[in-house]
Amino acid sequence: MSPARHEAGLPPAKAAFESFRSVHGRPPTGVWSAPGRVNLIGEHTDYNDGFVLPFALPHRLAAAASPRDDQVLTVSTLGSDSRLQEAAPVRIPDLRPGSVQGWGAYPAGVAWVLRDHGFDRGADLVLAGDVPTGAGLSSSHALECAVALALLGLAGLELDDPRTPDRMEIARWVQRVENDFVGAPTGLLDQTASLRCSESHVLFLDVRSGEAEQVPFDSAALGLRILVIDTRTKHSHSESGYGERRRGTERAAELLGLKALRDIPFDGLGPALDRLPAELRPLVRHVVTENQRVLDTVALLRADRLAEIGPLLDASHTSMRDDYRISTPELDLAVEVARETGALGARMTGGGFGGSAIALLPESAVAAAGQAVTAAYERSGWRAPRTFVAVPSGGAGRDL
Known part of the structure; x- marks a missing residue:
């Protein structure tokens, strides 16, 4: 399950920005987003160390974020009815698999994984997106990738920074969210596509080696x-x-x-x-x-x-x-x-x-x-x- 979609009006990034300002009374530090994906061919091969060929959709999930100093994570999502839904705030040091239920488990799981890599500062997040949910187009992975980039960004690490873990490593972190925190036995296809695809190309990925070619x-x-x-x-x-x-x-x-x-x-x-x-x-x-x-x-x-x-x-x-x-x-x-x-x-x-x-x-x-x-x-x-x-x-x- 993933949060409700923002289907009309502002683009996801702008919708997340404006909603954050409405909820918190101030603009966010930044907005990060990640796309859904379509897999052209190569299904159920990823968890068998095989080959996949996805491409990213123009539909995206955006995360507006600002840091907190109390190791608390708050998350709101903008629904298709333009109403905000809030997950219960969680303390990042207290996160454990099974400790958060529903759609809130996805952003909480990202914070849980990043905590193990030294990123445990709290954050306020507001999410908005137009990736169709329940359509097999990877809306949950788009959410997780956007939140991962947001939490890394709040720590001063953007994707073009050489200190930042590479996109394949972040994809493996997101896989841990799915497998170990949410409890879904997914492979590496979806999050890798969301992080590594490029415009006008399909991504030929060797899941075992991590080698990729933009075709x-x-x-x-x-x-x-x-x-x-x-x-x-x-x-x-x-x-x-x-x-x-x-x-x-x-x-x-x-x-x-x-x-x-x-x-x-x-x-x-x-x-x-x-x-x-x-x-x-x-x-x-x-x-x-x-x-x-x-x-x-x-x-x-x-x-x-x-x-x-x-x-x-x-x-x-x-x-x-x-x-x-x-x-x-x-x-x-x-x-x-x-x-x-x-x-x-x-x-x-x-x-x-x-x-x-x-x-x-x-x-x-x-x-x-x-x-x-x-x-x-x-x-x-x-x-x-x-x-x-x-x-x-x-x-x-x-x-x-």
Whole structure:
């Protein structure tokens, strides 16, 4: 769960600034923000030491902040109704996993992790954002990254300062927030994308080594667009299902004597599957083939053949639907209808069990695809989806 969104009116950074001044009677020391993300391809490979290919959204979560001298953290968030919600103040020295519940656990978890690295000064925070929540677009990681940069900034450490931990190290801190404080078994994809993506590029990340390449992704120049289809559904078993699949891949790696499934070469998949129990084989098949699909997609993008990645997106969705079993009827329908209305390829994106799908479409087909998916949902008796065109945008940083 993440805080409510500020959907209308001021941009997130300005909204956070003005709300801070309203709440505290003074302007903040600064405002930092971080984007949500879309993963073009490479799903559930990050916690298997594999490859991912995300890009940042223009939608952001902003944190306006000023320091306190009493080691207390206060957090307010501006909701879509323009009303402020406040989390209970917490003393940073007293923070422990499980000590904060609800959306307030995310900023508190950041303070808890930074405390272990010598940053334990208190702060007043006011948050505002327009990253769609519950859409599988990483709103919670955007919050955590923005808060991490804000607390570091209050300590005099900005991202361009050589004394500041690098972006990959901050991403690992944010992973600790999710894994150890909030209790979500996430990998490194989301926070790394939020911190390291750049405008007009996708981020080719080797999760094991931390090596990254900014790969050009100018779909507009080719008359193509990425349409995001937020199904506005989240199934109740998502958290347990995510954990079950992660444990399954870890068990498979252990049975094979490997550090991670990343170590299975694509041409060695068959022999590896033969050594595993039947229930683990689909999980392993997805991870190994998905890693290869990322590599194949990057090769096409490097060769300026973006329009040819559609079949890889399609294959990714089939793998997640049939092997990893994390798709839903809503996601499958969105993908199917998008393809029928001109998509070169389409797939679900994110952790699954709800959330969003993406479709690579000619610009001329975007409106028709969105309308067709909405009509199909209406015929099925489902809530209307939310659609928007995703433009690769810049990563986290200081705004004001």
